Amino acid sequence: MKADEDNKKLDEMISRAVGREVPAFDFDKWKDNHRAETEIFKSQTARQENSGSSWRLDIWRTLMKSKRNRVAAAAVAGICVLLTMILLDDAGSPAFGMTDVMAAMRKAEWMHITYEYAESDAGLDNAEPQVRESWLSVNPMRDITVFKNGDIGYTEHSTDQMRVQRYDAETNVLTTRYIPASVNSSYTSIVDKIFGDIAELEERGAAIERTDSVDDGRPAVIMNVDFIDDNSVHGRGSILIDVETRLPKRATFISEQSGRSSTIDIVFDYPKTGPADVYQAGAPREATMKVIGQRISADFLEAIAPYRAARENLPKPRIVVEVADRSTVSVIYANGMEERFEQVRRSKKAAPPDTEDFRAILDWAGKVIADKPAGPRIHINDGKNVYSANRDYSNPWTREEISTTRYGVGFTPAGLNYRGWPRIRTGVFIENDYATKNSLLCIETTSEPQFTGDSKLAEAATKTLYYIDPERDYMCVRIERFRHPVVPPWGGAAAEEVSVYDPKDIPTEPYLVTEVVQFGRIDSGHWYPGRISTTDKQSWSDSGRGWQMRTKTFDIRLYIDTKPEFPEGIFDPDRLPTADR
Amino acid sequence: MQDGSELQLVNAAVAGDIESFGELCRRYYGPMVAIAYSLLSDHQLAEDAAQESYARALVNLRRLKNRARFSPWLAAICRNVAKDMVAVKARRIDAADLSQAASGSSHNENGTLIRQAIEQLPAPARELIVLRYYNNLSYEEIASVSGISRAAINGRLTRAKRKMAAYLRRKGFPESQL
Numbered sequence: 001m002k003a004d005e006d007n008k009k010l011d012e013m014i015s016r017a018v019g020r021e022v023p024a025f026d027f028d029k030w031k032d033n034h035r036a037e038t039e040i041f042k043s044q045t046a047r048q049e050n051s052g053s054s055w056r057l058d059i060w061r062t063l064m065k066s067k068r069n070r071v072a073a074a075a076v077a078g079i080c081v082l083l084t085m086i087l088l089d090d091a092g093s094p095a096f097g098m099t100d101v102m103a104a105m106r107k108a109e110w111m112h113i114t115y116e117y118a119e120s121d122a123g124l125d126n127a128e129p130q131v132r133e134s135w136l137s138v139n140p141m142r143d144i145t146v147f148k149n150g151d152i153g154y155t156e157h158s159t160d161q162m163r164v165q166r167y168d169a170e171t172n173v174l175t176t177r178y179i180p181a182s183v184n185s186s187y188t189s190i191v192d193k194i195f196g197d198i199a200e201l202e203e204r205g206a207a208i209e210r211t212d213s214v215d216d217g218r219p220a221v222i223m224n225v226d227f228i229d230d231n232s233v234h235g236r237g238s239i240l241i242d243v244e245t246r247l248p249k250r251a252t253f254i255s256e257q258s259g260r261s262s263t264i265d266i267v268f269d270y271p272k273t274g275p276a277d278v279y280q281a282g283a284p285r286e287a288t289m290k291v292i293g294q295r296i297s298a299d300f301l302e303a304i305a306p307y308r309a310a311r312e313n314l315p316k317p318r319i320v321v322e323v324a325d326r327s328t329v330s331v332i333y334a335n336g337m338e339e340r341f342e343q344v345r346r347s348k349k350a351a352p353p354d355t356e357d358f359r360a361i362l363d364w365a366g367k368v369i370a371d372k373p374a375g376p377r378i379h380i381n382d383g384k385n386v387y388s389a390n391r392d393y394s395n396p397w398t399r400e401e402i403s404t405t406r407y408g409v410g411f412t413p414a415g416l417n418y419r420g421w422p423r424i425r426t427g428v429f430i431e432n433d434y435a436t437k438n439s440l441l442c443i444e445t446t447s448e449p450q451f452t453g454d455s456k457l458a459e460a461a462t463k464t465l466y467y468i469d470p471e472r473d474y475m476c477v478r479i480e481r482f483r484h485p486v487v488p489p490w491g492g493a494a495a496e497e498v499s500v501y502d503p504k505d506i507p508t509e510p511y512l513v514t515e516v517v518q519f520g521r522i523d524s525g526h527w528y529p530g531r532i533s534t535t536d537k538q539s540w541s542d543s544g545r546g547w548q549m550r551t552k553t554f555d556i557r558l559y560i561d562t563k564p565e566f567p568e569g570i571f572d573p574d575r576l577p578t579a580d581r
Numbered sequence: 582m583q584d585g586s587e588l589q590l591v592n593a594a595v596a597g598d599i600e601s602f603g604e605l606c607r608r609y610y611g612p613m614v615a616i617a618y619s620l621l622s623d624h625q626l627a628e629d630a631a632q633e634s635y636a637r638a639l640v641n642l643r644r645l646k647n648r649a650r651f652s653p654w655l656a657a658i659c660r661n662v663a664k665d666m667v668a669v670k671a672r673r674i675d676a677a678d679l680s681q682a683a684s685g686s687s688h689n690e691n692g693t694l695i696r697q698a699i700e701q702l703p704a705p706a707r708e709l710i711v712l713r714y715y716n717n718l719s720y721e722e723i724a725s726v727s728g729i730s731r732a733a734i735n736g737r738l739t740r741a742k743r744k745m746a747a748y749l750r751r752k753g754f755p756e757s758q759l
Binding site: 011016017018025030031034041345 | 597599600602603604606607610618628632635636639640642695696699710711714715717742745746751
């Protein structure tokens, strides 16, 4: 029997959740956007070699490949400069070295770069030169590129979030996306990026020639580089550097091989200022706006800092036992960067003990895991990787290793972080009656609706209010969630019906309220949520008479031990259960 | 899909016919986007990853040792590109965030729970599920890009869906819907 025949309902739900019609692939457009690769491919064909790219093409490839990160493209322009300087340094006769140029570039608040790329091929019609113009600023770190066809790209980086904008001249639509910044894309200076990119080029040899010159009445140095690379590509480069400022002003690189040649002309200047946004770069203010995600403001980051600090500084070592609705027991061991999460669920044979005794519940969970019934799962996070072991009804224990870049720190969907200090990435601080009356801070977050591939509503727009108690270690003591009822369970409304799901037009009564109803304190005085109550007014259930929306309440209790004796090897991923044990 | 005509296309592409490479790209665009989506959970980024993987494939095409296994090779490149994008672009799946939507109950609607159930699968199973349902690929198409037999796909899909069902039960998903 085919897997598909096992369960039609589940198939249908999966299709709705992830199904999507992939648009047709436009190869001509792709070639246009990947001219460097196409050129490499052609040159490989000409040589009938199975070798890689040439030096020149590597540069252009890097210049062209990143649609989303123009900084990389601009950095490559700097590479041209710095390559020459490095080689000059190697030659042992620099009047000033790379460090001087790097320092000067760091000081330049704005850099303006114009590129022109042209190809010529003897006997063929040559394509029109590609022209683009970029501005880069260091603080804030942003880059703006204006393309020849009128499109405009804008990216602004910060430690928490990237703002990526694209103006499409053809449709007159300006799309803004707010994307959380990852560890790997956190703020680094433009010049530091250049350092990273040039490393692989340092080994190349070349003939360097230096000529003193004058440019616009100012003393300048012209560096010429001439070489033939491993693939017989003849490269020539020329760069002009202002002696006083140590800043590059113009560069030209030409590569030739088998009758083909390509030229990159780059002009640098360092204005006092530049376009601060896409509008100043030329996007019309009447362009249709499309916003994806929620912006993180500097005020928000400042205001939420104590909350985040409290989240990071929860007492350790600790063992937390969480009993959710007397059916699911989670145990979280935490010590420094190490964390272990175990979760077992009530079954007919094994129900959690009806007790408030921390040790009795902990022992019960351990016994359930040891007895290996279906359902338990264990994760260990050693700060670098998450090691996971799961067991279900049909399989023995299975294991998986995942980088924490995917799960992040505090990955467990239960316990102290999750219940008392949930991750709040973005939002705005607001004031309302409840917050004022109870001396709480209130953060409002919203989310856009999401749709399936067949334009059905997958998730309605939502609004969430987090109430934070500054007197209790900034614990989140109440959460209210708002949304329009999602009418057909496991289905979704059609896209044309979704105007009512706009987050600006959301019901004023929450459909779900989660509240800490009992507080606890450990010996050090630190607060923790002892008991949490959740009321869900949009809980769908099928009792045999069709789907009905009901109100349901849940009860979660937390028990904490801050002077734990950890069982031996509790954080050792090699001691996770396997199929054999 | 791995038939004589595809091999001819690969041979022609290696010989320098870029339009043959284009035809291969068109054929595998859906599967490549699905593979990338299984790692990125973002439609736009998945398309970017698929297109970037074509760029890497084109410049390395002549390094392909077994031309009969073009599509699994392309799929491997696509996975690597998508993994790079996961690390760099931060459009990551956050298990905690996904779970938050369904915290402690089965109250939340379809999409979140189902995606969460997919998310908890091991990576190979997750990719298989997305390949099957993202663009409604046939078993033949999945077999072509994954390099495994139809029978193996059937077995793995069955096991993956059982795991999903078990997960959904644990989350309180109504039994009548499973």
